[in-house]
Amino acid sequence: MAVLSAETEFEPEFGGAMAWVSFAVGAVIAMVMVLLAYCILALPLWMIVLIYPVIGTVVALTVLMILYLRSEDSDGDQ
Numbered sequence: 001m002a003v004l005s006a007e008t009e010f011e012p013e014f015g016g017a018m019a020w021v022s023f024a025v026g027a028v029i030a031m032v033m034v035l036l037a038y039c040i041l042a043l044p045l046w047m048i049v050l051i052y053p054v055i056g057t058v059v060a061l062t063v064l065m066i067l068y069l070r071s072e073d074s075d076g077d078q
Contacts, residue, residue, distance in 0.1 A: 018067040026060030 034052045037043045043051075 018064055018071070021067060022060040022062075022064035025063045026056045026058075029059045030056035 030052050033055050034048050037051060038045075038048050
């Protein structure tokens, strides 16, 4: 994991980690929602294919925003 720990002068210390966490959480929650929509709601497959990227993007951006705001709060305490 040397690539994830490399720092550049333009990127904040936790910027890469926040992006990966938001991507992973978004993908997992989108997969769970799609499976529930298919099994419980019995939505058609074409709708499921459209739901997955929308849910994944919304959740990933939300998690990224929360992590960014939390990192701003922790920087001010030092």
